[in-house]
Amino acid sequence: MGDEPLVRWxxxxxxxxxxxxxxxxxxVISLLPxxxxxxxxxxxGLLCVRFPRLYQPLAAVFNVIYALPALAVFVVxxxxxxxxxxxxxxxxxxxxxxxxLLPTTVxxxxxxxxxxxxxxxxxxxxxxxxLAAVELPTAVPYLVAGLRVAAVSSISLASVGALVGRGGLxxxxxxxxxxxxxxxxxxxxxLVTALALVTDAVLLLARRLLAPWARRExxxxx
Amino acid sequence: xIRFDGAAKRHPDGTLAVEGLDLTVPAGRTTVLxxxxxxxxxxxxxxxxxxxxPTAGRVLLxxxxxxxxxxxxxxxxxxxxxxxxxxxPHRRVIDNVATVPYLLGWDRKRARxxxxxxxxxxxxxxxxxxxxxxxxxxxxxQRVGVARxxxxxxxxxxxDEPFSAVxxxxxxxxxxxxxxxxxxxxxxxxxxxxxxxxxxRLGDQIVVLREHGxxxxxxxxxxxxxxxxxxxxxxFLGRDRGLRGLALRPxxxxxxxxxxxxxxxxxxxxxQEGRPTGWQRSAETIRQVAVFRPGLDxxxxxxxxxxxSPARVAVAVDHAGRVIxxxxxxxxxxxLDAAGPDTAAxxxxxxxxxxx
Numbered sequence: 001m002g003d004e005p006l007v008r009w010x011x012x013x014x015x016x017x018x019x020x021x022x023x024x025x026x027x028v029i030s031l032l033p034x035x036x037x038x039x040x041x042x043x044x045g046l047l048c049v050r051f052p053r054l055y056q057p058l059a060a061v062f063n064v065i066y067a068l069p070a071l072a073v074f075v076v077x078x079x080x081x082x083x084x085x086x087x088x089x090x091x092x093x094x095x096x097x098x099x100x101l102l103p104t105t106v107x108x109x110x111x112x113x114x115x116x117x118x119x120x121x122x123x124x125x126x127x128x129x130x131l132a133a134v135e136l137p138t139a140v141p142y143l144v145a146g147l148r149v150a151a152v153s154s155i156s157l158a159s160v161g162a163l164v165g166r167g168g169l170x171x172x173x174x175x176x177x178x179x180x181x182x183x184x185x186x187x188x189x190x191l192v193t194a195l196a197l198v199t200d201a202v203l204l205l206a207r208r209l210l211a212p213w214a215r216r217e218x219x220x221x222x
Numbered sequence: 223x224i225r226f227d228g229a230a231k232r233h234p235d236g237t238l239a240v241e242g243l244d245l246t247v248p249a250g251r252t253t254v255l256x257x258x259x260x261x262x263x264x265x266x267x268x269x270x271x272x273x274x275x276p277t278a279g280r281v282l283l284x285x286x287x288x289x290x291x292x293x294x295x296x297x298x299x300x301x302x303x304x305x306x307x308x309x310x311p312h313r314r315v316i317d318n319v320a321t322v323p324y325l326l327g328w329d330r331k332r333a334r335x336x337x338x339x340x341x342x343x344x345x346x347x348x349x350x351x352x353x354x355x356x357x358x359x360x361x362x363x364q365r366v367g368v369a370r371x372x373x374x375x376x377x378x379x380x381x382d383e384p385f386s387a388v389x390x391x392x393x394x395x396x397x398x399x400x401x402x403x404x405x406x407x408x409x410x411x412x413x414x415x416x417x418x419x420x421x422x423r424l425g426d427q428i429v430v431l432r433e434h435g436x437x438x439x440x441x442x443x444x445x446x447x448x449x450x451x452x453x454x455x456x457x458f459l460g461r462d463r464g465l466r467g468l469a470l471r472p473x474x475x476x477x478x479x480x481x482x483x484x485x486x487x488x489x490x491x492x493x494q495e496g497r498p499t500g501w502q503r504s505a506e507t508i509r510q511v512a513v514f515r516p517g518l519d520x521x522x523x524x525x526x527x528x529x530x531s532p533a534r535v536a537v538a539v540d541h542a543g544r545v546i547x548x549x550x551x552x553x554x555x556x557x558l559d560a561a562g563p564d565t566a567a568x569x570x571x572x573x574x575x576x577x578x
């Protein structure tokens with residue numbers, strides 16, 4: 001890149017609005033899929049715990065999807081969801097999030113100690129009510145652990161969407177590379193990292209609020 | 223009252239957990255199921271609240287077959303305490319205790335007021351209410367478990383080895399607490415343990431079980447210790463059962479001598495109130511006097527008093543500690559003999575007839 005400096009502050013100063021728009025777009029296309037993934041993982045997870053035979057086939061399907069390269073999936077989806085649309089990027093990201101969150105949900109729901117489960121039954125909880133009132137809240141630390149992994153990987157994967165025209169901050173990497181101009185690349189890296197860190201901090205805060213009873217050492221990190 | 227009517231449980235793999243069981247658990251008393259691990263005692267307990275469904279026979283609760291009742295509703299009417307307490311980790315102590323009231327649809331305020339009363343009843347300080355279960359000791363968790371079981375004031379309490387996981391000192395305290403609560407509340411309690419000492423201490427009626435839930439003997443504690451049905455039960459009861467049995471009999475009907483009777487040269491010195499201060503013989507003085515209270519203490523305490531006295535007599539005192547008389551060792555043993563024939567008669571009446 002010759003004598004081009006790593007960061008041209010002037011470029012950043014004149015592109016603040018542009019960077020902000022990309023950051024917001026990136027946050028939406030990477031984090032909404034995690035939310036959708038969670039909304040699907042919760043009912044699917046409850047079904048899998050209630051009817052254990054469902055779990056292995058479902059987990060297998062999402063593992064296969066998880067193994068597909070993101071770029072290939074984006075390209076395959078273009079005829080259906082359109083070039084450079086949010087749907088093209090968010091559909092596979094939702095599947096990836098679900099692939100991470102389904103096992104965590106199931107593990108979390110199953111993490112309830114046997115005496116607790118038995119006490120709940122003996123005190124008069126029916127099976128569904130027990131899942132909602134005892135197993136689900138107990139699973140919160142697990143769910144947050146899964147969400148942290150899913151969110152950070154989604155934020156990182158969303159950049160690839162730039163190759164099909166919708167990658168949020170990922171566009172900065174393509175732009176900088178094509179023009180041999182490192183400033184947008186550095187700005188993109190800094191913003192993606194910041195987004196990941198802030199998201200992680202918000203999730204940790206949510207865990208402290210939702211599960212103040214969870215001792216740190218009792219939470220299984222993934 | 224609970225009646226097991228030929229209740230049996232065969233697992234799906236064909237193994238037998240409980241052979242047909244016939245047993246009556248009287249209302250308002252504590253019945254203890256005791257036996258080695260794997261004898262089916264927990265299975266029997268769980269047949270009552272339908273956590274285990276019998277594969278043959280019936281379990282009747284106040285005359286109604288529990289199989290005809292809605293399981294969740296039935297369980298809300300039965301207190302249940304288990305070994306690890308099984309408290310909900312995500313709920314504060316107060317809300318753990320209020321679990322069944324919430325399930326029964328009580329409003330939050332009423333349920334929490336009731337829960338506070340119960341925490342007090344089981345001897346937990348009010349500040350415990352706001353804590354989470356992991357912040358409590360094992361003994362405290364177990365007290366919360368008992369409070370939770372009692373929250374909706376169920377007439378029946380099922381307790382599955384509730385005190386087995388705590389250390390002996392705490393266990394003894396929890397047992398005392400249960401005896402105190404039971405004297406106050408008169409619940410029908412069905413209690414499972416593998417610890418014969420605990421069974422003897424807590425039970426009004428003890429059911430000794432063998433493998434497959436076969437009844438070896440049903441008896442009150444004193445009868446059980448005095449007259450085990452067979453060798454196996456005697457072995458299960460362990461050593462010194464004769465002496466341990468004395469702790470279950472009131473020190474009654476002991477013939478007393480006058481308090482100032484000199485014995486072997488020893489006389490009992492008393493203060494102005496009439497309380498014993500020591501034994502005296504010429505220049506010798508022994509300051510420690512072991513006493514017993516007729517009617518309040520047990521024969522074991524009376525015998526202990528007689529063994530410890532240099533004059534070989536037990537010292538009987540009234541509730542205020544004033545001497546009322548002296549009982550020579552022979553008199554204590556005579557009182558024991560007097561209880562003997564009744565015990566033997568009790569066995570034929572309540573005992574092995576149920577055994578299979």
